Every structure is written in C-alpha cells, then in structure tokens.
Amino acid sequence: MDMDDAYANAKYIPQAETYVPRWTQAAAAFRERAGSETDIAYGDQPRERFDLFLPEGTPQGLMVFVHGGYWRAFEKSMWSHLAAGALARGWAVAMPGYTLAPEARVAAITRQIARAVTAAAGRVAGPVVLAGHSAGGHLVSRMLCGDVALPDDVAARLLRVVPISPVTDLRPLLQTAINDDLRMDMAEATDESPALHRDVRDVPVTVWVGGAERPVFLDQARWLADNWSNATLHIAPDLHHFNVIEGLENKNGPLMTALLG
Structure with missing residues (x-):
C-alpha cells in the first residue's frame, strides 16, 4: 500500500480546493455576528491562544473544538x-490554536491542548465536552489517556468526547511524507496513539467518521472504538473527510446530539 496516497484526502474529494476558502469566509462572517473573545492566552507561545464564543445567558457548559490539519x-x-450548533443550544465554545509541526512535535501539541482545555474550563462553569477533527480528533482522544495531565477538577467535568475522523494509531504515518514534518520515531508514534492506550478516563466516547472517507480513516476510527470499552463507532453515510464536520453547525443534527445529548 502507498501510505502517502492512503492518507491523502483532498485528491479524492470533489472540488476539494473550494473548502478552505469557504471555511475561512464562513468563519469570518460568523465571528462578525457572534459574541466572542478572541486570542485568549493559555501559554507563552504565539499560537497558544483560544477563541471563546458565548451564548446568550448563562452557558449550559463548554464545548472545546480542536481543528485538524495533520498537526501541521x-x-x-x-x-x-462550527460553534453555531453548540451556541444555539446554549453552550459556550472554545477553539484553541496550537503550535504546528515541524516547530512542535506531536507530544508537545498534546500537552498544549491539555493546557488549553484547562484554561478554557476555567472561564466557563459546568460540564465540558470535547470534539476534534482529524488530527484534532487525535488530540481530544488523548485528553482521556492517563498519561495526559489534566487537573482533577477539569477531568471530573468531562461529559463526552467525540473524535471526528480521528487518527488514533500514528504508527502508519511513519511511512508517509507527513512524518518529514512530524519527526516521530516509533516510540513517540506509539506513545501518542490513543488506540494503543488502555489507561483511559471513564468518559463516554463516540467516534464519528464519514462513510465516504478514505478506507484508512474508517480503519482508524474502528481501531479506537474496538480498543476502548467506553467508545462506540458511528459511520455517517455518504460524508467525506471535509464535509463530515458540517454537522457541528446544526443544533438538532445527529452529530450535535452525539456531542451534547
């Protein structure tokens, strides 16, 4: 198997080149009409910042969404x-940035997200739910692994985690050009693979993946669901790696129901 081709998404998605401009435009328009506080620091590095969107009234809790992009x-x-659905249901939404590879290694990015979740939880009371897409799905999954340091009070507030099209076993990426930036060896790839961890916080997990995704992403989703007793798998029919996240905009859709109940 050509692993670079196996983990390539855009070349197999019709009009893939239109998604980034559309996302950027939709996000900018949303920020103009939604109440938000941007670039809240959770550390000293330039990208250690998060945006916080607040609903009208007292938030029901906090959703944290971590973006993908192969960590780079x-x-x-x-x-x-993508905060629209949760905001409409009365939840606050935090969206953290993080230092990209090759400037940061995956293990360092994992620690950054733990700090971001902690900082965001300090701004909003109530339960915390985590969602992340692709590499972001990996990162929110890692928040449940016992080797990731979360304060006890924050860990106790975790209500649900929904990794969307996550990368859960990083070892195959050692055979791709992606690793030119990630610079992982086998030890780091193993340590950073949620599917290989058994010491996992007892929080319900729904692994969400599109039915039209590349076969390796269906495999990656199954590996986590099969290896974690607290995880279930949902395959969303006909959706691919880019449009699978659009359900976060729909407050009553199945993805938001899986996330917020």
Missing part, C-alpha cells in the same frame, strides 16, 4: 462557524 496546517480562526 490551519489555525483556529478558520473554524469559528
């Missing part, structure tokens, strides 16, 4: 519109 692309402001 994109930034937090491209995804603001």
Whole structure:
C-alpha cells in the first residue's frame, strides 16, 4: 500500500480546493455576528491562544473544538462557524490554536491542548465536552489517556468526547511524507496513539467518521472504538473527510446530539 496516497484526502474529494476558502469566509462572517473573545492566552507561545464564543445567558457548559490539519496546517480562526450548533443550544465554545509541526512535535501539541482545555474550563462553569477533527480528533482522544495531565477538577467535568475522523494509531504515518514534518520515531508514534492506550478516563466516547472517507480513516476510527470499552463507532453515510464536520453547525443534527445529548 502507498501510505502517502492512503492518507491523502483532498485528491479524492470533489472540488476539494473550494473548502478552505469557504471555511475561512464562513468563519469570518460568523465571528462578525457572534459574541466572542478572541486570542485568549493559555501559554507563552504565539499560537497558544483560544477563541471563546458565548451564548446568550448563562452557558449550559463548554464545548472545546480542536481543528485538524495533520498537526501541521490551519489555525483556529478558520473554524469559528462550527460553534453555531453548540451556541444555539446554549453552550459556550472554545477553539484553541496550537503550535504546528515541524516547530512542535506531536507530544508537545498534546500537552498544549491539555493546557488549553484547562484554561478554557476555567472561564466557563459546568460540564465540558470535547470534539476534534482529524488530527484534532487525535488530540481530544488523548485528553482521556492517563498519561495526559489534566487537573482533577477539569477531568471530573468531562461529559463526552467525540473524535471526528480521528487518527488514533500514528504508527502508519511513519511511512508517509507527513512524518518529514512530524519527526516521530516509533516510540513517540506509539506513545501518542490513543488506540494503543488502555489507561483511559471513564468518559463516554463516540467516534464519528464519514462513510465516504478514505478506507484508512474508517480503519482508524474502528481501531479506537474496538480498543476502548467506553467508545462506540458511528459511520455517517455518504460524508467525506471535509464535509463530515458540517454537522457541528446544526443544533438538532445527529452529530450535535452525539456531542451534547
């Protein structure tokens, strides 16, 4: 198997080149009409910032969404519109940035997201739900692994985690050009693979993946669902790696129901 081709998404998605401009435009328009506080620091590095969107009235809780991009692309402001569904249901939404590879290794990014979740939880009371897409799905899954340091009070507030099209076993990426930026060896790829962890926080997990995704992403989703007793798998019919996240905009859709109940 050509692993670079196996993990390539855009070349197999019709009009893939239109998605990034659309996301960027939709996110900017959403920020203009939604109440938000942007670039809240959770650390000293330039990208250690999160945006916080607040609903009218007292929030029901906090949703944290972590973006993807194979840990080496994109930034937090491209995804603001994906806060729409949770905001409409009365939840606050935090969207953290993080240092990209090759400047940061995956293990360091994992620690950054733990700090971001902690900082965002300090701004909003109530339960916390985590969602992330692709590499972001990996990162929110890692928040449940016992080797990731979350304060006890924050860990106790975790209500549900929904990794969307996540990468859960990083070892295959050692055979791709992606690893030129990630610079992982086998030890780091193993340590950073949620599907290989058994010491996992007892929080319900729904692994969400599109039915029209590349076969390796269906495999990656199954590996986590099969190996974690607290995880179930949902395959969303006909959706691919890019449009699978659009359900976060629909407050009554199945993805938001899986996330917020």
